[in-house]
Amino acid sequence: MSEERIRVLLAKPGLDGHDRGVKVIARALRDAGMEVIYTGLRQTPEMVVNAALQEDVDAIGMSILSGAHMTLFPRVVELSREAGLDDVIIFGGGIIPDEDIPRLKELGVTEVFTPGSRMEEIIDFIRKNVRRATQPA
């Protein structure tokens, strides 16, 4: 059974230390039965993608509240494609202005969750979009 669990890497790229949100999400995803690997703070995009490779995850979720998302999210997408992680979905959250979201999606970020997003939305999104999306909830 544990073999079929959805595996999610949660990461905090960049310098900001606001980890309240990412930690709440980590716990909620675990409560929803997913396997969650949290990288801790201040990960470079290279470190995030390496961790995703090593942990064989289905999804990478990133949280940025500092305004560096336009630099760091696309970098992670780019590096993960280079590393052959083509079927790993990449999503993000944080203080991200609406007008940046279309561009982030163009660049390969599957979804962006802004403040006030509900846990359920995030859990549903992951379940629907990952390759291991077959098992019953």
Place this chain on the structure above:
Amino acid sequence: MSTTDLTNRLQEAEREWEERTLDPTLKKMPESRKSFTTTSLMPIERLYTPNSLPDFDYESELGFPGEPPYVRGIHATGYRGKLWTMRQFAGFGSAFDTNQRFKYLLEHGQTGLSVAFDLPTLMGYDSDHPFSEGEVGKCGVAISSLADMEVLFDGIPLEQVTTSMTINAPASMIFAMFLAVAEKQGADLKKVGGTLQNDILKEYIAQKEWIYPPRQAMQLIVDTIEFCTKEVPRFNPVSISGYHIREAGSTAMQELAFTLRDGIEYVQYAINAGMDVDDFAPRLSFFFNSHNDFFEEIAKYRAARRIWYKVMKERFKAKNPRSWALRFHTQTAGVSLTAQQPLNNIVRVAIQALAGVLGGTQSLHTDAYDEALALPSDEAALIALRTQQIIAHESGVVNTIDPLGGSYFIEKLTRDMEEGAFDYFRKIDGFGGMIEAIDAGFPQREIQDASYEYQMAVESKDKVIVGVNDYVMEEEPRAVPLLQIDESTARLQGERLRKLRSERDNERVAKTLSDLTEGAREGRNTMPLLLECTRAYATLGEMCDALRPVYGEYREPMF
């Protein structure tokens, strides 16, 4: 009748009221929910009366303003003599950009400055460090050397305007740059006033911007306390901060308890370093959050003053009344602002600001309504300042001192806050102190649990957030204009740093940096050494690096 008879009579009267009036009403129309709780999920009773405050003694429990235990405030005249300082936190882009914003705020009646630094600066990295990529000037101003600091305060007389600087891990380096600018302006350091946040303990607990491990970082803080006491006596060397603890998801009581316990730790370390408590304690100040739950917040501030008085007097045997009186800054709760229907935030901020004022704050920052979306635009920053001015001049709350004092509800909450904080003190003392509790992950876990519980309460709509989990609008009323920060600051900073490194006396820089490393190794006070580095235009990153071989680096354990 004796006091006991009166108490018994009143308890009897309350029971009679319950039977006669309350119970029939509840039968006809039950209350809307089973339990009522604060934002911190603390249960609240239906009604508070003198019965809620057994053994209440006005003189010992509240006293008079300007006197122990300071519950009613630290000034004998409240706000009738002097209003709080309206101090809006600002910083973005380059030093040039922020210097303009400062001048704009001063022109519109702001009475003190408060500097927000960008993340690279907060972490002690120069703007051109690889880790700084994408972050330069984004959530504060980029300051990499004295050259930037000179631009930041250009045309602002530091002897006249007090300046607060929100900086922690590299606080002493930034402070050295600030003092070097003051010197260049010809200011008398004895007259320069302001506040350095310089509170590293809450970084390990909540905000997580650190460089060195806790015990080594404490050495830098003790150095700044000692240096300020002698050389810059009007500067508050540490602003012990609960703000970030709260933003990280703590309850109001945890914010209060962990912040004051951090304060105890600083006092203890300074005493251990050989200082006399009354020489430095009058210059310690505090910084609290103001969240949505109006009365809970007010009780928190009032309890803070009573607790600190007791701690300073009983635990540290301070004799100077100025050591006993807790002064604090308040900022409204950034975390309470919603990205949805952002104009609603103006109302939230006004309520939170009012709580800070009714709690007796010495200075106040009101958040701008657009801060869940981006850094404040000029317009949003101005409305935030206007909110304070309306409270000060139109609401009438400044006319009398501590207007809520004596409210049965407020006094009971104040008592509960105090008891809860002392319980936490006992637990933390049980670890051997705050640093040991941090090593064990105690405050970190308490906060994580509280924030998770709160989030669950929001998800289940037990707590309603207007516009987020209720009263939601599919079409948002209108888009607000946002402040955009592009990569031009990073390019500008890159060029400025290249120029600086080629034009300065690099031999002198190397010498002052190696003196810093050596001095720290020998345990000398680092402040004069840092001033020498700064005057030679050593960069922030270079100064921080010079101490790494001596102090090491902090790695956060997983909690």
